[in-house]
Amino acid sequence: MTWKRSSLHRWIATAAFGACLSFASVGLAADLDLDGVDDSVDNCAGVANGAQYDSDGDGAGDACDADYNNDGAVDSLDVELFQGSFNSEAGDESYDSVFDHNSDGQIDGSDFALLQSLASGN
Ligand SMILES: [Ca+2]
Ligand SMILES: [Ca+2]
Ligand SMILES: [Ca+2]
Ligand SMILES: [Ca+2]
Numbered sequence: 001m002t003w004k005r006s007s008l009h010r011w012i013a014t015a016a017f018g019a020c021l022s023f024a025s026v027g028l029a030a031d032l033d034l035d036g037v038d039d040s041v042d043n044c045a046g047v048a049n050g051a052q053y054d055s056d057g058d059g060a061g062d063a064c065d066a067d068y069n070n071d072g073a074v075d076s077l078d079v080e081l082f083q084g085s086f087n088s089e090a091g092d093e094s095y096d097s098v099f100d101h102n103s104d105g106q107i108d109g110s111d112f113a114l115l116q117s118l119a120s121g122n
Helices: 002-027 075-083 109-118
Strands: none
Touching: 075 109
16 A cells, blocks of 8 residues: 555645646746746836837837837827828838837738727727
8 A cells, every 4th residue: 555655645745746837936036928938027017028128218118119209208199100101011111110110020810909909099
């Protein structure tokens, strides 16, 4: 009957290890979007963007930065800028990675969806 005891021990060890892991992740700095970048330094704390691309270098990551002209608002002026690169691909003359929010090399509807979600409603 020793096999039973050893499997119980293994179960206890596994459970204890799991508890330690979850304890450790609570103890460390928060990473709400689970992209591996601590929220304190994450340039898009609400969006999983492990690569942290920031094409215009303003401190807000491409994944959550639709204020292309950096005037503090996401509005029709930014939509106009976006339209100039819509439907372009990396390598195209009109492609600019600031508009490529999901960094997939294409500026398309999914990038526009993020622009819409960040627009201040006009
Ligand atoms: Ca993030
Ligand atoms: Ca930016
Ligand atoms: Ca703007
Ligand atoms: Ca894209």
